[in-house]
Amino acid sequence: MREKMKVMVVEDDAIIGMDIEHRVRRLGYEVTGVADNAEEAVELAADTKPDIALMDIRLRGDIDGIDTARMLKEQFALPVIFITAYSDLKMRSRALDLNPAGYIVKPIREVELKNTLEEARRQIIGD
Known part of the structure; x- marks a missing residue:
């Protein structure tokens, strides 16, 4: 099996961000970090080279998750993969115009997160 898929979490609510990070790790993926705004997300992506981002659509600051994803x-x-309430x-x-690897509506169900990440892994890494 190839190495774990690396996932970056972008979520402006710290508690939800930690919950998503925990769930992603429990599903067997590596989490490269959690960012809560566009600037942090770009810096984190540059520094950690994730394979995919789990992106909340509403973020702190003037740039939303859709523009950050762009x-x-x-x-x-x-x-x-967009995540939104x-x-x-x-x-x-607007989100679907970017051809995301997935779109999850909060509250996040574990099975939906698992299936969406597995499908993204097949598309990105293979296996």
Whole structure:
């Protein structure tokens, strides 16, 4: 088996970020770090070279998760799985325009996270 897929978590709520990090590790993936805004996410991606980002759509600061995902895709060709508590059509349409590796609506169900990460792993790494 190849090395573990490296996952970066971008979530502006610290408790939810820690919960996602814990769940991802429990599912057998490596977490490269947790960022809570666009600037941190870009720096973390540059420093840790993740295979994928789990991206909350609402982030701290002026740049939302969709625009952050666009920056990560342009700068690092980094695929993203969006995670959001908001499912309004305009936001969902903006997110889906980026062809994400997945889209999860909060509250996060473990089985949905597992299945979405497994599908992303097949697309990104193979195995």
